[in-house]
Amino acid sequence: MASSLLELxxxxxxxxxxxxxxxxxxxxxxxxxxxxxxxxxxxxxxxMRLCHGLLQPSAGDIRxxxxxxxxxxxxxxxxxxxxxxxxxxxxxxLRLAGVSAKARRDLAQEALHRVGLAxxxxxxxxxxxxxxxxxxxxxxxxxxxxxxxxxxxxxxxLDPGSAATVEGIIHAIHAAGTQIIMSTHNLGQARRLxxxxxxxxxxxxxxxxxxxEFFAAPRxxxxxxxxxxxxx
Amino acid sequence: MRGDGKDTKxxxxxxxxxxxxxxxxxxxxxxxxxxxxxxxFIQAAHLLAGREPALLGVIVLSLRVSxxxxxxxxxxxxxxxxxxxxxxxxxxxxxxxxxNAMMGLPPVVVGLLIYILLSRAGPLGTFGLLFTxxxxxxxxxxxxxxxxxxxxxxxxxxDWEEYAELLRSLGARWWQIxxxxxxxxRQALLTVLLAGFGRAVAEVGAVMMVGxxxxxxxxxxxTTIALETSKGNLAFALALxxxxxxxxxxxxxxxxxxxxxxxxxxx
Ligand SMILES: Nc1ncnc2c1ncn2[C@@H]1O[C@H](COP(=O)(O)OP(=O)(O)OP(=O)(O)O)[C@@H](O)[C@H]1O
Ligand SMILES: [Mg+2]
Numbered sequence: 323m324a325s326s327l328l329e330l331x332x333x334x335x336x337x338x339x340x341x342x343x344x345x346x347x348x349x350x351x352x353x354x355x356x357x358x359x360x361x362x363x364x365x366x367x368x369x370m371r372l373c374h375g376l377l378q379p380s381a382g383d384i385r386x387x388x389x390x391x392x393x394x395x396x397x398x399x400x401x402x403x404x405x406x407x408x409x410x411x412x413x414x415x416l417r418l419a420g421v422s423a424k425a426r427r428d429l430a431q432e433a434l435h436r437v438g439l440a441x442x443x444x445x446x447x448x449x450x451x452x453x454x455x456x457x458x459x460x461x462x463x464x465x466x467x468x469x470x471x472x473x474x475x476x477x478x479x480l481d482p483g484s485a486a487t488v489e490g491i492i493h494a495i496h497a498a499g500t501q502i503i504m505s506t507h508n509l510g511q512a513r514r515l516x517x518x519x520x521x522x523x524x525x526x527x528x529x530x531x532x533x534x535e536f537f538a539a540p541r542x543x544x545x546x547x548x549x550x551x552x553x554x
Numbered sequence: 555m556r557g558d559g560k561d562t563k564x565x566x567x568x569x570x571x572x573x574x575x576x577x578x579x580x581x582x583x584x585x586x587x588x589x590x591x592x593x594x595f596i597q598a599a600h601l602l603a604g605r606e607p608a609l610l611g612v613i614v615l616s617l618r619v620s621x622x623x624x625x626x627x628x629x630x631x632x633x634x635x636x637x638x639x640x641x642x643x644x645x646x647x648x649x650x651x652x653x654n655a656m657m658g659l660p661p662v663v664v665g666l667l668i669y670i671l672l673s674r675a676g677p678l679g680t681f682g683l684l685f686t687x688x689x690x691x692x693x694x695x696x697x698x699x700x701x702x703x704x705x706x707x708x709x710x711x712x713d714w715e716e717y718a719e720l721l722r723s724l725g726a727r728w729w730q731i732x733x734x735x736x737x738x739x740r741q742a743l744l745t746v747l748l749a750g751f752g753r754a755v756a757e758v759g760a761v762m763m764v765g766x767x768x769x770x771x772x773x774x775x776x777t778t779i780a781l782e783t784s785k786g787n788l789a790f791a792l793a794l795x796x797x798x799x800x801x802x803x804x805x806x807x808x809x810x811x812x813x814x815x816x817x818x819x820x821x
Contacts, residue, residue, distance in 0.1 A: 376722055395724075402719070402720045406737075415724050418724045418726050
């Protein structure tokens with residue numbers, strides 16, 4: 323898989339006069355798992371949307387080296403499903419990714435099997451529960467074997483068992499060479515999955531450090547406060 | 555009640571009075587032809603039960619013309635409505651306002667314009683379409699295209715808000731997005747189509763002008779009802795009116811029952 327490096331320089335995003343992302347700089351190495359941490363409303367989801375190309379920066383640059391990965395996927399915080407069967411939701415993504423009609427069905431079924439939705443393949447997707455939708459969104463992303471995968475709190479609605487399964491899948495996707503950029507509020511999960519931590523507070527990156535360093539001794543006082551809330 | 559004694563006495567007087575009034579009213583009704591109404595209903599029922607060929611011909615032509623108009627209007631209107639919902643281009647807002655305003659096009663004006671277009675001296679005069687069912691299909695299509703465009707745009711705009719990020723994230727381009735959104739909104743769009751059909755089949759003025767209401771050729775339910783009523787042939791008009799009513803009722807019932815997941819939620 324082509325290696326790609328994501329470089330943000332003086333990246334800002336404004337909406338209705340509010341500066342949601344404030345001149346951030348960062349380099350995200352290919353092949354790493356970067357976890358975005360930060361309080362609610364810090365700008366994690368907005369930053370991922372910017373990097374994924376769903377939002378246009380108000381100022382600054384997003385550069386991929388050598389060039390933007392053709393296959394990117396994002397699992398949204400609030401997963402959206404199409405009004406068709408669970409299986410058709412996945413084959414639809416595969417069709418847009420240019421997968422041949424013959425291969426789609428098998429790939430989709432395998433993806434559903436991976437996330438534990440195989441039995442619900444024929445269900446009308448809008449009838450899925452919140453957690454099942456999140457699993458479907460992950461299957462949809464996994465199926466197209468993206469070079470970069472954005473995950474916005476992918477286990478927020480999952481029971482502990484399903485969350486563990488999803489963590490295993492993220493591990494596997496990463497092991498296959500995919501760059502992972504993910505947000506979570508589950509610090510245990512961040513410890514288990516992260517190579518790098520990117521800490522965001524009110525639209526600014528206050529620290530970008532290797533995970534072990536971050537959890538041992540956070541540098542910014544915002545991160546220290548954030549972590550201290552976990553152990554009262 | 556003021557006093558029991560008085561009321562019992564008065565009862566006799568009142569009933570006599572009432573009897574007189576009733577005979578008077580009956581006489582007036584007969585003169586005014588109100589009994590014709592009952593007779594007309596019975597005759598209409600006979601016409602319908604006997605599958606009167608003239609009646610059937612009118613009904614079949616009506617359905618043919620309006621369904622053709624609906625097909626043409628939706629093939630044009632649904633993609634245009636979706637395009638207006640999804641694509642940003644200069645003049646888009648103006649178009650949206652224009653199509654919303656055109657939902658209320660006066661049928662006689664549309665009739666007049668199509669008439670001019672198709673009349674022998676008009677730009678399309680050489681095709682000889684005036685006073686044919688094709689002209690009526692044209693008129694009804696023009697009338698309902700703005701309805702289909704405007705309603706489709708509303709439906710698709712709501713869905714687009716929900717699906718925009720997902721579809722863009724999956725790398726869909728606009729020519730893939732439009733058919734996807736139309737398919738996602740299929741339930742709501744059925745209601746839009748039924749609204750268009752309802753307007754087409756119930757329209758009188760435009761088809762009267764461009765069709766000419768020629769017996770056996772261009773007579774549809776509405777124009778026949780208008781004509782037969784003016785001739786005093788209430789039975790025929792009522793029979794057709796009943797069919798039209800039932801049709802519109804069924805169309806709306808269908809629209810209601812076909813809402814998403816009505817089966818799962820028990821209506
Ligand atoms: N379209 C928008 N218009 C206005 N404000 C917005 C918009 N999108 C996001 N915001 C604001 O930007 C801020 C950052 O939002 P974002 O969704 O990135 O937060 P987050 O870090 O993902 O939070 P959470 O952990 O709760 O998901 C929030 O204050 C939010 O209200
Ligand atoms: Mg978020």
